[in-house]
Amino acid sequence: MTQVLSRRGFIKLSSTAAAVASLSSIPGTLGAMDESQKQLKGNAKFTPSICEMCTSSCTIEARVEDGKGMFIRGNPADKGRGGKVCARGSAGFNQLYDPQRLVKPIMRVGERGEGKWKEVSWDEAYTFIAKKLEEIKQKHGAHTVAFTARSGWTKTWFHNLAQAYGSNNLFGHEATCPLAYDLAMDDIFDNGISRDFAKAKYIINPSHNVFEGIVISYARQYMEAIEHGAKVISLDPRFSTMSAKATEWHPIKPGHDLPFVLGFMHTLIHENLYNKKFVEKYCEGFEELKASLAEYTPEKMATECDIPAEVIKRMAREFAKAAPKAIFDFCHRVTLTPQELELRRAIMMCNVLVGAVEQEGGYYLNKGAGFYNKFLGENDAKAPVLKKPKIPAYPKVEFPRIDRIGEKDSEFFLAKKGNGIVTLIPKATLEDIPGVPYRLHGWFIARNNPVMTQSNTEMVIKAIKAMDLVVVHDIQVSDTAWFADIVLPDTTYLERDEEFTASGGKNPSYAVGRQKVVEPIGESRPGWRVAKELAEKMGLSAYFPYKDIEDYRLQQVGDNIDLLAKLKATGMASFGVPLLLQDKKSVAEFVKKYPSAASKVNEEGTIDFPHKIKLFSPELEAVSKKGALSYEPYKYKEADELYFINGKSAVRTNGHNGNNAWLNNLCDDAAVWIHPKTAERLGIKNGDNINVYNKYSTQKGKALVTKGVREDTVFAYFGFGHISKELKRAYGKGVNSNALYSPLVSPNSGMNLHVVGVKVAKA
Amino acid sequence: MAKKYGMIHDNNLCIGCQACSVACRSENKIPESVYRLQVWVKQEEYPNGQLGYEYHRQSCVQCENTPCVSVCPTKASHVNEEGIVLVDVDLCVGCLYCVAACPYQARYVHPVTKAPDKCTFCHESRLSRGEEPACVTVCPTDALVFGDLNDPKSKINKVLSEKVTYRQKETLGTNPKMFIVPNHKGGINS
Numbered sequence: 001m002t003q004v005l006s007r008r009g010f011i012k013l014s015s016t017a018a019a020v021a022s023l024s025s026i027p028g029t030l031g032a033m034d035e036s037q038k039q040l041k042g043n044a045k046f047t048p049s050i051c052e053m054c055t056s057s058c059t060i061e062a063r064v065e066d067g068k069g070m071f072i073r074g075n076p077a078d079k080g081r082g083g084k085v086c087a088r089g090s091a092g093f094n095q096l097y098d099p100q101r102l103v104k105p106i107m108r109v110g111e112r113g114e115g116k117w118k119e120v121s122w123d124e125a126y127t128f129i130a131k132k133l134e135e136i137k138q139k140h141g142a143h144t145v146a147f148t149a150r151s152g153w154t155k156t157w158f159h160n161l162a163q164a165y166g167s168n169n170l171f172g173h174e175a176t177c178p179l180a181y182d183l184a185m186d187d188i189f190d191n192g193i194s195r196d197f198a199k200a201k202y203i204i205n206p207s208h209n210v211f212e213g214i215v216i217s218y219a220r221q222y223m224e225a226i227e228h229g230a231k232v233i234s235l236d237p238r239f240s241t242m243s244a245k246a247t248e249w250h251p252i253k254p255g256h257d258l259p260f261v262l263g264f265m266h267t268l269i270h271e272n273l274y275n276k277k278f279v280e281k282y283c284e285g286f287e288e289l290k291a292s293l294a295e296y297t298p299e300k301m302a303t304e305c306d307i308p309a310e311v312i313k314r315m316a317r318e319f320a321k322a323a324p325k326a327i328f329d330f331c332h333r334v335t336l337t338p339q340e341l342e343l344r345r346a347i348m349m350c351n352v353l354v355g356a357v358e359q360e361g362g363y364y365l366n367k368g369a370g371f372y373n374k375f376l377g378e379n380d381a382k383a384p385v386l387k388k389p390k391i392p393a394y395p396k397v398e399f400p401r402i403d404r405i406g407e408k409d410s411e412f413f414l415a416k417k418g419n420g421i422v423t424l425i426p427k428a429t430l431e432d433i434p435g436v437p438y439r440l441h442g443w444f445i446a447r448n449n450p451v452m453t454q455s456n457t458e459m460v461i462k463a464i465k466a467m468d469l470v471v472v473h474d475i476q477v478s479d480t481a482w483f484a485d486i487v488l489p490d491t492t493y494l495e496r497d498e499e500f501t502a503s504g505g506k507n508p509s510y511a512v513g514r515q516k517v518v519e520p521i522g523e524s525r526p527g528w529r530v531a532k533e534l535a536e537k538m539g540l541s542a543y544f545p546y547k548d549i550e551d552y553r554l555q556q557v558g559d560n561i562d563l564l565a566k567l568k569a570t571g572m573a574s575f576g577v578p579l580l581l582q583d584k585k586s587v588a589e590f591v592k593k594y595p596s597a598a599s600k601v602n603e604e605g606t607i608d609f610p611h612k613i614k615l616f617s618p619e620l621e622a623v624s625k626k627g628a629l630s631y632e633p634y635k636y637k638e639a640d641e642l643y644f645i646n647g648k649s650a651v652r653t654n655g656h657n658g659n660n661a662w663l664n665n666l667c668d669d670a671a672v673w674i675h676p677k678t679a680e681r682l683g684i685k686n687g688d689n690i691n692v693y694n695k696y697s698t699q700k701g702k703a704l705v706t707k708g709v710r711e712d713t714v715f716a717y718f719g720f721g722h723i724s725k726e727l728k729r730a731y732g733k734g735v736n737s738n739a740l741y742s743p744l745v746s747p748n749s750g751m752n753l754h755v756v757g758v759k760v761a762k763a
Numbered sequence: 764m765a766k767k768y769g770m771i772h773d774n775n776l777c778i779g780c781q782a783c784s785v786a787c788r789s790e791n792k793i794p795e796s797v798y799r800l801q802v803w804v805k806q807e808e809y810p811n812g813q814l815g816y817e818y819h820r821q822s823c824v825q826c827e828n829t830p831c832v833s834v835c836p837t838k839a840s841h842v843n844e845e846g847i848v849l850v851d852v853d854l855c856v857g858c859l860y861c862v863a864a865c866p867y868q869a870r871y872v873h874p875v876t877k878a879p880d881k882c883t884f885c886h887e888s889r890l891s892r893g894e895e896p897a898c899v900t901v902c903p904t905d906a907l908v909f910g911d912l913n914d915p916k917s918k919i920n921k922v923l924s925e926k927v928t929y930r931q932k933e934t935l936g937t938n939p940k941m942f943i944v945p946n947h948k949g950g951i952n953s
Contacts, residue, residue: 071790073900084903090785211778216903223776223904239806241778244816244948650780662788665795666781708806708814 026477026726027119028106028489031099033522040064042518048075048571049515052493053088053095053660054653055151055177056215059571060085062092062494062517069093070494070517074216077570080505081216087651088214091662095475095492096521100659100728102476102489103522112465112483115725122523125486126537132469132485133165133538136442142166143399145442145469146425148173149527153498153513154446155418157531158473162444163394164535164543168401169440171422174415176453180749181330183414184344187620188352190611192366194505195327197221199361202322204233204315206257206347208331211241213648231322233315235260235307237645238673238715239708251710253306254643255636255755257336261328261346262631263301263312264319266293268353271313273320278355282609285616285627289349292628304633323354324582325361333648338634341414341749345617346629352613358582365609367579368504375579375607377596383508383575384563386500389545389555402428402436403750411624411748421750423454426463426743442469446527447490451479451723452655455741455752456696461723473530476659477726488530495520497549498528500556500567506578506586512567528552581607624748637757642678642714644692644758646737649717658719659727670717670734671704674760678712679705682760689763692716694756697739700763714760767846768884769825769912769940770899771922775947776906777818779804783898783907790888790897797871799823799882800898815948818906823848823869823882824931824939831861831870839878846912846940847886852878866932867939884909912940 026032042064051058051072059075070093076083095101105125110116120128136145146169147162149155159170174182185193197203198221210218226232226245234246235257243249252260268274269290279286298309298316305312319326328350337343348363356362365371369383376382403421404410412421427433429440443464454460464470464483472481473488481487498513520526525533532544546552557564566573577593580586584605591598600607621627637643651666652658672692674684684690686705691698692714699721709715720734737754744753779802787793787800800822807815829848832840839854840861850861855878862870862879873880885896894900899909910919928942 065790069789069792071786071897073786082905083900084905085782085786085901086903087781087785090782090789090901093789211780211904214778214780214903219778219903220905223778227776239814241816244814245775245778249814650778651785661795662785666784706806707808 026100026106027117028102028104028487029099029726030097030101030103030522033103040067040070040518042070047515047517048077048512048569049493049517050498050511050513050571051085051089051092052514053092053657055173058085058089058216059511060089061571064518070096075571077572080220082220084216084220086214086216087666088653088657088660088663091657091660092492092494094660094662095657096494096518098476098659098661100476100726101492102474102487103524104489105523106477106487108485112470112485113461115482120486122525122533125488126534128486129469129471129534130537133442136468137166140438140441141399143168143397144438144440145169145444146171146402146428146440147444147446148422148425148448148450149446150448152501154527156499157527158444158446159418160391160543161531161535161540164540165538166395166397168397168399168406168417169420170418171420171425172418173422173448173453174419175421175423175745175750176455176752177333179415179419180340180746180751181332181344182419183341183749184330184348186414187617188345188348188614189365190614191371193348193363194366195329195363196361197327198224199325200225200230200322200327201325201361202231202319203327203329204235204319205242205246205329206235206252206331207240207336207647208329209236209240209242209647211245212650213332213653214650231318237643237710237713238647239706240647241650250307250311253304253710254645254713255337255634256305258339258343258346259296259301259304259631260307260312261343261350262293262296262629263298263305263309264316265346265350265353265629266296266301267298267313267316268320268350269293271317273316274353275323275355279353279615282613283352283615284612285614288616288628292630296631304631319350320354323362324356324359326354326356327351327362336755338744338746338753339632340746340751342626342629342631349615349629352615355582357613358580358609360580360583364506364580366504367507369502369508369575372504372508372576372579374610375590375597375600376594377599379596380594384510384557384560386502386510386556387558389552391543391545394543399438400436402433402440404435407435409623412750413619413623414748415750421745422450423745423750423752425450426454426456426459427745429463429466430459441467443467444471445480445484446473449474449478449480449655451483452719452736452738455738455754456743457723457736457739458696459743473527475524477724479655479723479727482724482726489522489524491520491524491526494518495524496526498526499549500553506580508575510563510567510573510575512571515568515571581609620748626748636755641694641757641759643710643712644694644737644740644756645713645715646718646754647715649719652717652719654719658722658730661729664729667717668729668733669702670720672701672735672760673704673706673709673715675709675711675713676705676707678714679703682762684760684762691761691763692735692740692758693761694740694758696742696756697736699735699739701735714758764913765844766914767912767940768890769846769910769919769942770884770896771908771919771928771942771944772818772820773906773908773926773944774818775944776904777802778904778906779816779818780903782901782903786897786901787882787885790885794874796874797880799880809948813948815946817946820941820943821868822941824867824937824941825882825884827938827940828936830864830866830937834860834864836860843886845886845890847884848881849883849886850879850881852876855879866935866937
C-alpha cells in the first residue's frame, strides 16, 4: 500500500483539472499552453449569468470553488426555470478547462481542411482579415461577404461590423432551427407568441421533445401539466422521452404532420367545434381558410399521416372541449416537411380556432416593453425600453441580399434581415440564384457551425472551399473552423460579459446577458471586443462608439441605474404584472395596478387584441399564392428506402458541445434506432456495425434494435459524426445526420428538411 | 433529535437527462473514468403492450444496516451521526471488502486515492454549507427530493406520505434511505 499512500499525498497538492494530461499538439489550444497559466481567477460567490452550452439560454449562476473547481446551477431568482440546469449546463466548467479549447488565434498554413495551422498574434490576425476583406471589396464588392452570427449577442457585434464594412448579407442560425414558426407567428399574430404549458389540460405535441432537447422552463412546465393530469398526445415516429411521459403515443409517418393537422382542422370546422364568437370578433380570413380545407377530410388525411381518421376526429373533439386550456404545440427544430411554413401556420391556427389564445393554459402574445406599454394609460409608469448607442448611417448597398429579403417579391419576405436564410449560402456561393447578380466570396462566422448544423454537409464544405476568405470566431476548432483560413479564439460564456437583453412573456422582462465568472483564459477575446478591434483596424471605429462592454451597458440603460444594479446583482428584472388580454381576472389585476389602463377594457372585462388574427395571409397570397392552406405531397424517399429522421439527445445538443469531455463520456456514439422487424429483414442484430447510406453520403453507425421506432423509419440523434479532427473526442463517432439530408431550402421559410430516404446494411 | 437524511427518486418525474450525474461530477470533482451517480435508462415493454422508459438511479442508497461498514476491518467505512455512509480515506487499507459486500454496486475505487468512494449526499461539499446535494439542486424536473426523515414536517416525509414508494432489494434487510416512486406506466398507481 505504500504506493497508494504516496499517491494520496500527491493528490492533495494538485487539482483534478490540472491532472488532466495534455495530449494536444494543436497550436493555439489550451493544452499547448504552460500549465501554470491554468489558474482560475474568479468569484467564489455565485454570479448570475446565462448558459451557452446550447442556445436555450437558460438563466444560471456559477461560483469558483477553492480556486480550481466550479459549480453551476440555475438562477434561483428565475421562477420559471426553478433554479435548475441540465447536464449540458452543469458541464460548462469542463468547456472552460478543455485542453482542446482554442486560446490563441491560428492561421491556416496548409490546404483548407488539412489541419495545418500556425499561431498568430491578434494584430496579425486582424491585419490579415482586414486586408482580405478589402481585397474582396475591391474585386467583387463588400456585399459578397456573408456574415453569420449565431444569435442575439453575437449579432449585435458582428452584424454591426458587416454593415459598417458594406455587406447586407447578414444571417443568424435561425433557418436551421426556429425560423418557420417565428415567421408563422409574425404572419398570424403580428407578434411573438408563447405557450402556457403548465396550465394546459390538453396538449398535442408533434415531436417537440423537451425532455431530451431540454429547455428547462418547457421541461418543467410540461412535467407540471402532466403531474396535474393534463392529457398529452405525442405524435412522433420515434418513441422519445416525451412519448414515454405522454398519455398517448402515435407514431406518425415521418414528413406527414401537415396532413394530420389539416384533417384535424377540417374536423374542428365541419363539426362546428371551433369558437365562433372568438373567430368572428378577433380573426380575419376564416372563410378563405374554410374553403381551402374542404378537400382535406380526416379520412383522406389519415392515409397520408398513418393515424386513423377516428383518432384524428377524437383528438379534435377533445382539444376543442379542453379549450381554452388547450395547446397544439408548434414544436421546435425538427423540420418535418418542405411545407414548414404551412405546417406551423396550420398548428397555430388550431389554437386560434378554439379561442385558446391569451387565456391561461393556451397561447399568449409575448409582451415586451413596447407592446405592454400600449395597454397602459397616460398616467401609468411605462416599462423601460433598452437603448442602443447612436451609430452613423451604414454605407448603402446597391445589390439585393442572396435571399432577396427587402425586395418586394422575395418569397422570404416574412424573415427579418438579421435572421436571413442562412441555408442559402452554399447555393449562393456555387450557383447563380435568379434575381441575385453575384456569388458569395467570403464568410465570416461567429459562434456558428454550419458544416455541422446545415443540411447536406458535402455542399456546405464545397461552398466553403470555394470562398476567398473564411473567418471563424469560436471557442474550439469546430467542424467549420476546420476549413477556415483563420480561427479567432472566443471566450467561453463563463469568461464573458454581454449586453443586457429585453424580452417579454406575460409581462416585460430584462436579463443581464452574460456576466464573467472567471477572467478569460489565454488570449481568448469576446465578440464585442473582436468586432470593435477589427473595425478599428479597418478604419471603421466610428461604428463602435463605446469603450467596452460596461460602457455599452451604461448606454443601454441610460439614466436607469436601478435597472443596471438589479440586473448585475440578480441577473434579471421584470416590469409590471402578468397580463392575459382575454382573462378577466388577469385584466382586473392589471387595471388595479395601472388604473388609467381601464379605458382599454371592453364591456366583457377583457382587452381586445390590438390586431386581427390572420387565418388567411394576403401577403403570402400575393407573393406565392399561399395565403390559404394546402397540402402538396412530397416524395421523401424511394420505395425501397427507409425514412431517416433525427432528434436531440439530453446530453449532447446541436453542433457545439459534443466534444465536451463529461458529455462525450456519457454518450460518445449515437446508435441508429431500427425496428426489430426491419432489422430481421435486413439481417441486422442489436449492436451490429451498419452503414446508413443514400446518394448524398454513407455514414457508419451501430444498430439499436427497438420497437421505439416505426418499421419504415430509422432514427439517430443529431450532433454526432464530427468532421473536425481537432475535436478529438467526438471526431468521426456516430452518424452525422446532416450529411444524409438533401440541400433543399424550403419555399417561403428557407428551412432545411430533416426527413430523407436511406438504405441500411450490415457493415 | 439527530438528523437522518434520505432521498426520493421519482420515476415519473425523472427524464434520464443526466443533469444529476454531471452536477455530482462537477461538485465532487469525480475523475472522468468513474462516477458516484448515474441514471440508467432502459426501454421496457409492459404487459399491456405499452412502451416505457425505466430510470434507475445507480448510486449509494445509504443503508441503515450497512454491509459495507460491517465488513470493513479498519472502520474506514462508517455511518455518521446523520445516517450518511462515508469512507475515511486515511483509515482505509485498500482491502476492497466493502466494494464486494455492497449489494447495490455503489462503490468504486477512486483512481487517484485508490480507496473506495461513493455518493455521500454531498456531505463534504454541500451539506455543511446548508445546501442540498448537487443532484437535487440541479434536477430539471424535481424528480429528486432530499431531506430529514426524522423531521415530520420535512418535504421528504410529505412526499413519502402521498406517494407509493419502494426500496431496492428490501428483502436483504439493508433498510436503504433511498426511496423510489415507481413508474405509473408500469401499472402501479401511486
